[in-house]
Amino acid sequence: GHVQLLPPQNVTLLSKDFDMILTWAPGGDSPPDVVYTVRYASQERRSQWKKVPHCKNIVRTSCNLTCVYPDVYVKIQARVKAVLGRLQSPWVESQSKDYHSAVELAPPVLNVNVKEDLMHINASFPLPLCVESLLWGYDLNIWKAGSDDKKKYEGNFRKETLTLNTTALRGIYCLSARSFYESINMKYSEFSQPVCVPLNHRG
Secondary structure (H helix, E strand, C coil): CCCCCCCCEEEEEEEECCEEEEEEECCCCCCCCCEEEEEEEEHHHCCCCEECHHHCCECCCEEECCCCCCCCCCCEEEEEEEEECCEECCCEEEEEECHHHHCCCCCCEEEEEEECCEEEEEEECCCCHHHCCCCEEEEEEEEECCCCCCEEEEEEECCCCEEEECCCCCEEEEEEEEEEEECCCEEECCCCCCEEEEECCCC
């Protein structure tokens, strides 16, 4: 009889934590040793499906496509098929998305350095290399532990160090930040887990 390998299901191109990822689920009753192969095409060349070397004959059910196509403004579409020995399922295609408008952000990682009466704050972003040059920024909140009164520092550029004078601050202060990015509209990440530092001013 003719054995049919069922195609992957729920094929979705999504963004998470600055990455663009293709995800899918195994076709119904898929044998355990099925592998998957992914290709992609840009909106500019719809009929040219290109190989994704790191997603050929893979066991996992996702493929990171973040930097496979360098132009973040062009929509890409991906497709995936199941393979088992000589058997292959039909290709299943995802919807089209471009990085620029679809990207979902992750919070930045705060690096806080206190020296005498100054606090130096840097935010590092878990960014893929191909999108480093886009205009990323962050908003920062700082507050005294136990207080709800947050001082906001908004619109900081990613690579700039924020320096605050801590002369008047005594006790433990906490900081939290969110990433932002301006595409068609403003996008924000969640706020990061607070980083708390003791500020003891000895007169």
